[in-house]
Amino acid sequence: MVRGELRLEGFTWRPLGRRVPVVADLDLHVEAGSRVLLAGPSGAGKSTLLHALVGALGTTIAGELSGSVRVDGRVGFVPQQPGDAVVAERVGRDVAFGPENVGLDRDETWRRVDAGLAAVGLHQGRDHPTAALSGGELQRLALAGVLALEPDVVLLDEPTSMLDPAHASAVREAVGRTVGGGRATLVVVEHHLEPWLDLVDRVVVLGDDGSVVADTTPDEFLRDHRDRLGELGVWMPGLPAPRPITVDPALVRPERPLPTLTASDLTVRLRSRSLRGSTTTTALCGVDAAVAPGALTALTGPSGAGKSTLLAAFGGLLDPDGGSVTGLDPTLASRRSRDLARDVGWSPQVPEHGFLAPTVAGEVALTAQRSGRAVDAQAWLELVGLGHLAGAHPYRLSGGEQRRLSILAAAAHRPGLLLLDEPTVGQDRVTWAAVAGIAVAAAAAGVVVATATHDDLLVDLADEVVDLRAGVRT
Amino acid sequence: MQRLNPVVLLAFGFASLAGSFAVRDLPAALAATTAYAVAALLLLPSWRYPVACLALCGVSAGLVGYSAWRLGNGDHAPVAALRILVLAWPGAVAVGFVDPARLGDYVAQRLHGPDRFVAAFVAALQRVSGLTGTWQQLARVRRVRGLGPTRNPVTALRYAGSMTFALLADALRGASRTSVAMDARGFATAHDRTWAEPAPWTRADTVGLALAVALGAVAPVTMLLT
Numbered sequence: 001m002v003r004g005e006l007r008l009e010g011f012t013w014r015p016l017g018r019r020v021p022v023v024a025d026l027d028l029h030v031e032a033g034s035r036v037l038l039a040g041p042s043g044a045g046k047s048t049l050l051h052a053l054v055g056a057l058g059t060t061i062a063g064e065l066s067g068s069v070r071v072d073g074r075v076g077f078v079p080q081q082p083g084d085a086v087v088a089e090r091v092g093r094d095v096a097f098g099p100e101n102v103g104l105d106r107d108e109t110w111r112r113v114d115a116g117l118a119a120v121g122l123h124q125g126r127d128h129p130t131a132a133l134s135g136g137e138l139q140r141l142a143l144a145g146v147l148a149l150e151p152d153v154v155l156l157d158e159p160t161s162m163l164d165p166a167h168a169s170a171v172r173e174a175v176g177r178t179v180g181g182g183r184a185t186l187v188v189v190e191h192h193l194e195p196w197l198d199l200v201d202r203v204v205v206l207g208d209d210g211s212v213v214a215d216t217t218p219d220e221f222l223r224d225h226r227d228r229l230g231e232l233g234v235w236m237p238g239l240p241a242p243r244p245i246t247v248d249p250a251l252v253r254p255e256r257p258l259p260t261l262t263a264s265d266l267t268v269r270l271r272s273r274s275l276r277g278s279t280t281t282t283a284l285c286g287v288d289a290a291v292a293p294g295a296l297t298a299l300t301g302p303s304g305a306g307k308s309t310l311l312a313a314f315g316g317l318l319d320p321d322g323g324s325v326t327g328l329d330p331t332l333a334s335r336r337s338r339d340l341a342r343d344v345g346w347s348p349q350v351p352e353h354g355f356l357a358p359t360v361a362g363e364v365a366l367t368a369q370r371s372g373r374a375v376d377a378q379a380w381l382e383l384v385g386l387g388h389l390a391g392a393h394p395y396r397l398s399g400g401e402q403r404r405l406s407i408l409a410a411a412a413h414r415p416g417l418l419l420l421d422e423p424t425v426g427q428d429r430v431t432w433a434a435v436a437g438i439a440v441a442a443a444a445a446g447v448v449v450a451t452a453t454h455d456d457l458l459v460d461l462a463d464e465v466v467d468l469r470a471g472v473r474t
Numbered sequence: 475m476q477r478l479n480p481v482v483l484l485a486f487g488f489a490s491l492a493g494s495f496a497v498r499d500l501p502a503a504l505a506a507t508t509a510y511a512v513a514a515l516l517l518l519p520s521w522r523y524p525v526a527c528l529a530l531c532g533v534s535a536g537l538v539g540y541s542a543w544r545l546g547n548g549d550h551a552p553v554a555a556l557r558i559l560v561l562a563w564p565g566a567v568a569v570g571f572v573d574p575a576r577l578g579d580y581v582a583q584r585l586h587g588p589d590r591f592v593a594a595f596v597a598a599l600q601r602v603s604g605l606t607g608t609w610q611q612l613a614r615v616r617r618v619r620g621l622g623p624t625r626n627p628v629t630a631l632r633y634a635g636s637m638t639f640a641l642l643a644d645a646l647r648g649a650s651r652t653s654v655a656m657d658a659r660g661f662a663t664a665h666d667r668t669w670a671e672p673a674p675w676t677r678a679d680t681v682g683l684a685l686a687v688a689l690g691a692v693a694p695v696t697m698l699l700t
Contacts, residue, residue, distance in 0.1 A: 055662070056654040077658030084651040085659075086604070087597040093575045096670035100593070101660030109670045130600075131607060142655070149660055317614045337622025346618045353611040353644070356619060356636075370620035395647065409619070 001072040004032030004152040004185040006053060010067030013048055013057055017396050022048050023210035025067070030202075032073075032152075033182030037196050037218075038189045040206035041233035041428040042400030046189040047080055049206070050155045053187065073152025073185075074102070076145075080157040080399045080426070081350060082138035085145060091117065091133075092126025094141060098149030109148075116144035119174035121167055132270060132281045135349050135422070136162040136303020136454075143171060147178050154179055156188040158399075160195075161425045162349075164302040164454045172199060191428060194237035197222070205229055233428030241457045242433040247383065247441035251414075254447050255373060258343060258416035259327050260292040261314055261448060267322035268309050283309040285471040286323070291450045291464075293416070296443040298462035299452045305468040307452035308349055308421050314450055315344045315419045332417075342371045345410030349421040349452075351402040355394040360386060360405055363394050368413035380408045384434040400426035404435060411438055418442050420451040424458050436461055478682040479673070480577035481584060485683055487565025489690025494561035496694035503556035506693040510564050513689055518567070527566040528559075535559045560693065574599035579673045589667035597656060601648060605641060608648075612640050 001007065008028045014021040023045040030036055038046050051057050054077050058065035076098070079085055088094040095116050099109040113126065120140035133141060139162050146154060154175065160168035176199050179186040190196055193203075203221040205214035213232070214225050222237060230236040268284040284306045291297045291314055299307040312318050313325055316332025325331065332340055345367070348354045357363040361377045368375035381387045384404040389397060394405055407423050423435050440461055443449040451458065459465060467474045490510065497503045514524045539555030542548075578596035581587040616622050616633065623633045656662075 051654065054654055054658045056657070060650050060654050060657070074660060074663070075658050076660075077655065079651060079655050081651065083604075084648060085655040087600060087652065087656060087659075088575050089573070089600055089603060090575065093670060097593075097656070097661075098659040100668050100670055101664035103664075103666040103668050105668060106670060106672070109668065113670075131604060145659055151660075155658070312614070315618060317618060337617045337624065338620045340618055340622075341620030344618050346614070348611060348615060350611065352647070353608065354615045354619075356615070356621060356640075367619045395643075 001070060002032045003073040005070075005072050006030040006153065006185060006187070007070045008049075008052065008067065011049075011052060011069055012066045013045075013052065013063060015048075015061070015063040015396065017393065018063075021064075021210070023206075026210065026212065028204065028212065030185060030187065032185055034202060035179055035186040035200040036188070036202045036204055037193060037200040038187055038204050038206070039191070039193055039229075039234050040213075041208055042404075042426060042431050043398040044206040044208060045210035046206060047157050047399065048210075050077065050157050050187065050189060053153070053155055071153060074149065075153045075155060076147075076149045076151030077155040078139070078142045078146055078157060078159050080161075081352075082135065082142040082162075083350065085142040086130050086138065089129060089131070090126065091122065091124060091128045091130055091141060094130055095144045095148050098145055102149065112148040112150070113144075116148035119147055119170075119177070120144045121170045129279050132279055134304040134308065136164070136167065139163060139303070140167065140171060143174065147174060150178070151184060153185045153187070156186070158189055158191065158426060160190070160192075162303060162422060162454070164300075165456075167302060169195065172196065175199065191235050191426065193235055197237070205232075205234060207232065230429065233430040235429055239429075241460070242429045242436075244440045244461065245383070245433045245437035247437050248379075249441060249445045251376075251379065251383075252411060252438065252442040252447060253414060253445040254416040255371075255414045256343060256416050257293055257446050258448050260290055261325055261327040261417070262288075262290045263310070263313060263323065263325045264288055265323035266310070266313055266320050266325065268306070268313060268318065269321045270309070282471050284313070284320075284468075287468070287471070287473050289466045289473060291417075291448050293446050293448045294443060295449070295463035296439055296461060297448075297450045297464040297466060298459045299450060299466045299468065300454060300459055301468035301474075303454075304470070306471040307468060310466070310468065311419050311421055311450060311452045312346075315346050315417065316340060317346065338370065341367055341413070341415075343415050344417045344419065345413065345415040346419040347403075347406040347410040347421055347423060351399075351406035352395065354406045354409060355402075358393060359390065360392050360394055360397070361390040363405055364408045364412045367409065371413050373413050375412050377412065380412050383438070384408065385431055398426075400428070400431060403427070404431060407435060407438060411442060415447070417448045418450070420449070420453075422453055422455075423451055424453065424455045432457070477676075477678045478571075479580050479675070479679050480572040481580045482679050482682040482686065483568040483572050484565075484577075485686040486568040486689070489686045490560055490564035493690035493693045494557050496697050497553065497557040497560050498697060499700070500553055501700045502693045502696040503553045503560070505696040506560045506689075507556050509689055509692040510560065513685070514567065523570055524563075524567045527570070528563055531559055531562045531566060534562065564689070574603070576671075579669050579671050582667075583669055583673040584675065590661070590664055593661065593664070593667060594656075597652065598649070601645065601652065605645065608644055609637070609641060612637055612644070
């Protein structure tokens with residue numbers, strides 16, 4: 001084995017609680033300095049493969065591992081949920097964690113910290129609290145931490161899934177500088193392949209059953225595999241945008257239609273407070289915006305712009321520091337839980353935080369049962385390709401599957417207001433069409449639909465766009 | 475107080491813990507409690523936090539005092555209660571001012587604690603401070619899905635249970651994911667770990683340590699003198 005080389009032989013992984021392996025008998029050899037793009041439909045086992053290379057399967061993550069996984073050299077890994085990678089209260093110390101581990105002196109450590117933060121475009125300073133970062137900012141922080149380590153093997157799990165195009169391209173450039181010229185081996189999992197193709201020299205595609213269905217160069221990949229892999233759900237460059245699926249209006253027609261909700265002069269400050277001092281971040285500053293029934297409104301802007309905060313404010317999930325959301329009396333913010341649930345469905349940015357039931361089917365039915373409404377959970381699950389997982393525990397699903405479940409949990413009780421935070425992250429073409437179909441159908445049926453997103457294809461479907469920059473509407 | 479290094483801050487807690495064993499009669503109990511109260515007034519930037527800690531410690535102190543009284547030891551009840559205050563209150567207040575990362579720096583570099591253990595401990599403490607954010611998200615989800623708290627004590631209790639369980643589950647799952655991420659940033663093979671920030675010992679620290687010891691000694695000295 002050479003430093004930076006990866007070798008999987010007969011790799012099989014069955015997570016605890018699943019009867020069949022997610023990946024079976026996989027062979028994959030990656031030479032040192034090679035740059036691999038790993039693609040495939042949602043739930044194909046892409047993250048599992050990265051976890052195997054990190055050495056987490058069977059040790060930190062419970063399950064049954066067979067075959068051999070060998071990795072030579074120092075590994076740096078950006079996980080799918082970037083919040084999981086945070087190890088310190090302040091940005092600088094967090095990035096310094098890797099350099100500290102490999103025993104660098106202080107000057108070199110801080111040089112790498114500053115370089116890493118600059119490379120990913122985080123300019124808040126070393127002392128900025130990590131608790132005050134948005135999802136996209138956390139994603140860049142995790143990458144800065146890996147870059148500062150200067151690893152032999154760079155493993156990235158959807159590193160740009162929550163980034164706007166400008167930051168995503170800055171991140172790709174930074175990755176390119178780190179791995180270019182054979183300095184490091186790269187394995188990157190992504191759904192949106194096109195921007196990465198210039199950077200990689202090999203494309204490996206996993207199928208639904210976790211087997212390798214294509215292993216080729218970027219050129220051949222584009223030339224020979226477009227239609228076949230496109231049908232499988234892979235985001236093949238050059239294919240037209242998938243068409244949102246048709247959803248039975250009866251599934252989404254609001255039980256109680258809502259009027260237009262108007263945010264006027266809305267200001268929200270987020271505080272991270274401790275005895276050692278408090279930091280206030282202004283998430284929204286004097287924002288005026290409206291969301292109307294029968295329309296899909298996209299909230300857009302770079303990471304940290306305040307999209308999630310505005311979404312939560314429309315749903316009455318937070319008390320603004322200034323301004324108000326009007327249109328309903330009593331306001332959503334002042335309502336008791338059960339009255340709020342009847343009218344609002346919200347799918348949070350971290351899907352796992354939204355799960356309350358022990359089974360996938362139970363999760364879909366829960367809010368409807370609380371509101372005394374009938375729901376056909378199985379029909380919903382079939383719609384987004386989760387029918388075979390109805391009895392599984394929500395925690396056992398893959399990242400993309402969890403996100404679809406979280407959307408169903410928000411929509412299935414037919415609320416008049418549907419709020420979706422980054423609903424298309426981690427989706428392949430097929431599941432994207434299902435998610436987009438739900439949003440479009442709900443709007444067509446008279447629901448007030450708002451989504452915080454940086455997905456251009458979803459924004460194209462929107463009737464209204466509210467663009468934010470650093471908490472201010474542009 | 476904020477200028478003291480975290481090891482000195484913890485010393486306040488440990489000194490009070492040691493001193494509390496000498497709280498056996500009323501003069502010692504009163505002297506020690508008064509000394510800590512005066513120190514809190516003089517040294518702390520605000521009174522709110524120490525008072526909140528006092529209230530929480532007061533609950534357990536009250537319970538201990540009450541049981542001493544019920545057991546027929548009426549004279550001893552106030553001493554038992556104050557002993558609990560001396561034991562717990564200073565430490566509870568001091569811990570609030572400890573920055574986990576700085577604590578790691580000092581424990582590893584000044585006290586020469588084992589590197590990997592200290593780094594893991596600091597990361598774990600950091601996760602504790604991240605729990606407020608998670609709690610807020612979990613609360614939002616419950617409210618928006620019709621399972622928020624109500625005034626009915628039964629559902630309120632069920633809500634508290636569900637939140638606690640969800641937070642615990644999230645902490646456990648998050649811990650394993652974080653440990654994967656840590657290992658994949660060189661932690662698995664960290665043998666000669668360095669620390670990005672120094673752990674200097676200032677004159678304020680020496681004064682602070684002396685004060686911590688002096689406060690801890692109030693109870694035993696009073697006992698010897700009376």
